[in-house]
Amino acid sequence: MLHFLIRRTLSLPPSKPHSLWNHPWHHVKFSSTATATATTCSGSKGNSFTVSYLIDTCGFSPQRALSVSKHLNFETNEKPELAFEFFKNHGLTQTQAVSIIRKSPQLLRANFVKSVQPKIDYFKSKGFSDPDIRRIMMCWPTILKSSLEKEIIPSFDFLGNILQSNQNLTKVILKYAGILCYFGKCLQPNIEVLREEGVPESHVVRFIQYFPRQFTSSSKKFKEAVQAVKELKFDPLKMQFLVVVQVKLGISRSTWLKREGIYRKWGWTDNEISAAFKSQPWCMAVSDNKIEAIMDFLVNKLGCTPSVISRSSLVLSVSLEKRIIPRGSVIEVLLSKGLVKMPKLYGIFIPNEAVFLDKFVYRHEKEAAELLKLYQAKLALAGFKASKKFMK
Template sequence: MFHIHIKIISPTSQKLVSSLSRNPWLWLPPRLISTSSPSSSSQGSAFAFSYLTDTCGLSPERAITLSKRLKLESSERPEAVIEFFKNQGLSQTVTSKIFRTVPDLLLANAQKTLKPKLDFLKSKGFSTSDIHSILLDFPELLRRSLKNEIIPCFDFLDNMFQCKNRLRKTVVSHSCVLYDIAKRMEPNIKLLREEGVPESHIVRFLEYYPNTLKSWPAQFKKAVLEVKGMEIDPLKLQFVILVHVKLRLSKSTWARKEGIYRKWGWTDNDISAAFRVHPFCMCSSDSKIEEVMDILVNTLGCKSSDILKCPSVLTMSLRKRIIPRGSVVRALMSKGLINKLSWTAFRYNELKFLDKYVHCYDKEANELLKLYKAKLA
């Protein structure tokens, strides 16, 4: 006698199987698609997987991991959160980014946890567009404590910025400034003040490089002492820029850049001098340093030591400045119209460059302009 066993697939499991059919390369543990007598735990995992992939756009791999952790058994709470974001004017793009980055917010209490944070930002003058940018940049902000982190951080920044518009732009561009200030940023700012750095320069530092100001205090102090040892005046803006670059580059990266410059004949003193004048010469990619050096030395006939007079050229755009202008200079040199390269060829804005190196040569102007435009990419 034959016994026929019929397994009824629940709607939740049907949805899961549908998700799997769209990702045939993915194999899930059998317990996630067991349909005989599913436990509430496996049902919850199956629903969570389906919801995370279909509604929130998470990858199947991440959805599997999260479905085991999130106690997501129905769509009631997440739908309330989604509806809240929609009513707040947040786009689907922003909402999807939030859930992909911080899926736990699917279980948040929208009115008690999320609304007060957005209301606070609005009360400080941030527009809906600003809030979009902030949440796209740092969705994690919605998990931070409004009372213990966001408000104290904003108040700290508010006391530093005299211009509220600059404060707003800083928060929109660098949302990381709204958390974890006390442990890192405050000690680092205190150190800069102790070293005599003007408040206006500290604010500029905060405005452009807040992540650097949030370096661990021990690392930050080390960089400050290194720059101080270079006898750079703390009253100059260059001081904080040098600190920023020192912290941005790892020890191995710094050593590699030094090796490239030595290859072109620079001494340790030359490298140090160039860094003091234009710190970002140490931030250009290895290939760019090589290419700029090659054009200046091998094509335009400079001595590598001459580049120390204008190290900023090492950070200029190859396609928009170095190559097209270098081509014009080379053509002028080949015609005997100029004897050697002047750094003004790269320093001038475009109108002045064309005036001084193209239009002033009546007979050659058309040819030079065509060459310039052909090389300008």
């Protein structure tokens, strides 16, 4: 069950190949009718040039250009052009370079020879390929501003000792390289909190592999989340303890209270909310709109009672379009014809497609064609197709 939940954790898609840089950078300009106005309002000559450059070359809005120019000022394009030249030389496209600068405009004044290139060299020494490094620069440009000696190298060494595998370490960094930027403030103290609570090292390893982003939470927030999970009587020796920590870290108090209110609106008691969370913590990580839509379908289409849904709260974490609606529509027809009594929700929505079709479609020979057509139509509305290997 844990693997079912973990597979629903979002991760970054693999990087895609990009075309090489096609044009000299100075030929690319963003058109903006607001440039002159923003420049007029910017004040000094240097500040005026900075604002115009950020708007015309980097595509900043006039408001953000003015804001950034207060902390980033240059009178010519000499230094910022070095930044773009650096990205070009490392195989990044124009669009990618602009994206990096928009995320971290301070890089326009970085010393790429002394500060940035050594980080690239370090990643290469650790076995990262050029596409890997481009991916890291694109997704987490803040790493280019982090200290190599104080943050990146200590984080590499610390994580390497925990993961005990270069392959695992590489996967974690490509999943969330930001974990290398907060060694002393977040990474090390957060790991120590888990160890102090008696969390097995093997579980710490899995938590890093699945949820590396959480280790960049502030140590204060991380401690509070762990303490809250302890108060709920979850066992630190079990992996679910860390799953609940992940959920707690990802939800603000205001969001938590709002979702409790939504479940109450649909008829859950406080005890049912508590029991559902303890059984399937992800029910509190589902978006407000998704909770509303699934509850509406289960209650008003399938006639489920709130109590039944609370005892099967895992179904709230599956896809509404790909699973709840297509499968629920089949069950709705079977119920209307008196061919089945209401099955358990887990039995409908959790099994794989082959099991579902065998149990609820092909078993009913006279209605199979109609049910299959309905199922495929609902999937098509969501932009999906049923697996051909299961079509009989």
